[in-house]
Amino acid sequence: MRQGQGKGSAKPHRAAAPSEMQSHTSAEPASALRAAIAPFIAMEVLSQAGAIEAKGGKVVHMELGEPGAPAPRAAREAAKRAIEEGRIAYTPALGIPSLRKRIARHYRDFYGLTVDPEHVAVTTGSSAGFILAFLACFDVGDRVAISSPGYPAYRNILEALGIEPVVIETGPADRWTITPEALSAAHRDKKLKGVLVMSPANPTGVMMSAEAIGALAGICDRLGIWFISDEIYHGLTYEAPASSALAASSDAIIVNSFSKYFCMTGWRIGWLVLPPRLLRSVERLAQNLFISPPYVSQIAAQAAFEAKHELQAVRDVYAQSRALLLEALPRLGFCDLAPVDGAFYVYGDVTRLTNDSLEFCRRALAEAGVALTPGVDFDRTRGARHVRLSFAGAPENVRQGVQRLASWLAREP
Ligand SMILES: Cc1ncc(COP(=O)(O)O)c(C=O)c1O
Known part of the structure; x- marks a missing residue:
């Protein structure tokens, strides 16, 4: 047909x-x-x-x-208890300290990396994380490289914020990922202010090796541009575990979420790991744009870490x-x-x-x-x-x- x-x-x-x-x-x-x-x-x-x-x-x-599966039982139980206790309040703009601490521990347990809980910002899904990261890093008119095919909201959020998405086409020849050569060429063409990658990726499912991430992070350091890594599908891998861009660069901005691996889409809860120089700007933006991430979801998310099996x-x-x-x-x-x-x-x-x-x-x-x-x-x-x-x-x-x-x-x- x-x-x-x-x-x-x-x-x-x-x-x-x-x-x-x-x-x-x-x-x-x-x-x-x-x-x-x-x-x-x-x-x-x-x-x-x-x-x-x-x-x-x-x-x-x-x-x-x-995900077809519900949020982990421990997360639902914790949420129920929080609701029964009654007071569902604002939290600090960057999230409740115990959750920030638990996320930092996840980096030690899962990747063997040390993360300072102060560098973790809890967000209203990774979607809010992108808005915070983009606003903290880029001005109107700045150029940010993204891959095509890619997650459509990257381009659409960047455009809504007046930031120019620079689309780099990928395909089977480059294993559907932005290569250091393609990134350098786009920067030579006209200066970039950042690049956003995801691994494993949507829609392809393709994962970048630790070496490929390291090479891209190295170019970003050399060019002086932001490296944003969307790691929302970490935990959902079939061949080898995923590497975090944090292992390659302490200056990388990590975006993650409880939506996919943790099966918590509707709870709207995610996180950023930020370099220290962005912390205060992200905090000020978060205070004003969102006040705080949802309280019950934060309590549930913290418990979700215990649902490994x-x-x-x-x-x-x-x-x-x-x-x-x-x-x-x-x-x-x-x-x-x-x-x-x-x-x-x-x-x-x-x-x-x-x-x-x-x-x-x-x-x-x-x-x-x-x-x-x-x-x-x-x-x-x-x-x-x-x-x-x-x-x-x-x-x-x-x-x-x-x-x-x-x-x-x-x-x-
Ligand atoms: C690559 C990628 N990043 C981010 C998101 C947004 O997720 P959320 O805002 O639920 O954390 C999605 C959703 O499908 C996605 O595929």
């Missing part, structure tokens, strides 16, 4: 052009230009799936990076779903799957099935009842060739998704 032929391939997603923003009447003020960012398509697919479900339809969700069991289930998809997808026509070293996504080339992944995903949802994310969410220029499938849900869900896709594709001419 090929879709979208003759109608042209999917247009890359883009923020609304300034002229579109001016078309409102004076009675209805246009939103600010900085608000004209692209939508997060995975979230839009989620709401389209919700509309089908509201009418009684059944959807297999493979669009979101949302439960969380390991969740990871082992992802490993089974990963194996199932890696075996089934090539048979369905998904090619050149990026190596899924970690996270819970498979990013595949669908050009044997379509030349328009947005339309392909629309039809997969409407006709097969499987919610997938089109590559244009992650790569505005080449994403029409790719689709991302998430295997974060229950394994039964993943099995059902594959079955539905197989019968749908078999029905198509």
Whole structure:
């Protein structure tokens, strides 16, 4: 089956052009230009799936990076106790000291690294962590390198803050990661102020080796630019454990979260590890933008560190779903799957099935009842060739998704 032929391939997603923003009447003020960012398509697919479900339809969700497992039992128990105690109050802007201390200990236990609890800032999910880090490091007009394909919110948050995302295209030849050469070339072109990498990555699942991270951190030190490392998928690896950029550079900014490994998406809790020179600015920004991270979630997050066995069991289930998809997808026509070293996504080339992944995903949802994310969410220029499938849900869900896709594709001419 090929879709979208003759109608042209999917247009890359883009923020609304300034002229579109001016078309409102004076009675209805246009939103600010900085608000004209692209939508997060995975979230839009989620709401389209919700509309089908509201009418009684059944959807297999493979669009979101949302663990199917609940928060660890210890976290839920701790939250219950905190709620029963009654007073849910503001906390210090950088988080409750015991949680900052526990996060610092995690670096010793997990990576053998020493982290001063004072360098840890607890945030409202890693999403708030990005806003704090970007505002602390960059001014309007600064240029920050990010990879494509990549997590769409990086680009969209940077654009909303008036910071210029400099998109570096990656692919199989560079193992889907920004190389020191590509970073230096982008800097030579016009000075960068920072680079943001993730490992394991979304949407590819690709992990950078300790050497690759070290090489990139070394270039950043030499060029005098910020190195921001999104480590949200640490703990969810299938071949080897992930290395933290902190091992390579004490000046790196680490972004992490309780959303993925700890299965706590809706609790909106994450953290930053910061170099000392950024601490006061991040604290001032956090005081003003968020006052404090949510109290109950902080209590729960601290307890989640004690749920190692439960969380390991969740990871082992992802490993089974990963194996199932890696075996089934090539048979369905998904090619050149990026190596899924970690996270819970498979990013595949669908050009044997379509030349328009947005339309392909629309039809997969409407006709097969499987919610997938089109590559244009992650790569505005080449994403029409790719689709991302998430295997974060229950394994039964993943099995059902594959079955539905197989019968749908078999029905198509
Ligand atoms: C790479 C990456 N970073 C950050 C986030 C945001 O996570 P949260 O704000 O829930 O911590 C996500 C969510 O999918 C992600 O994939």
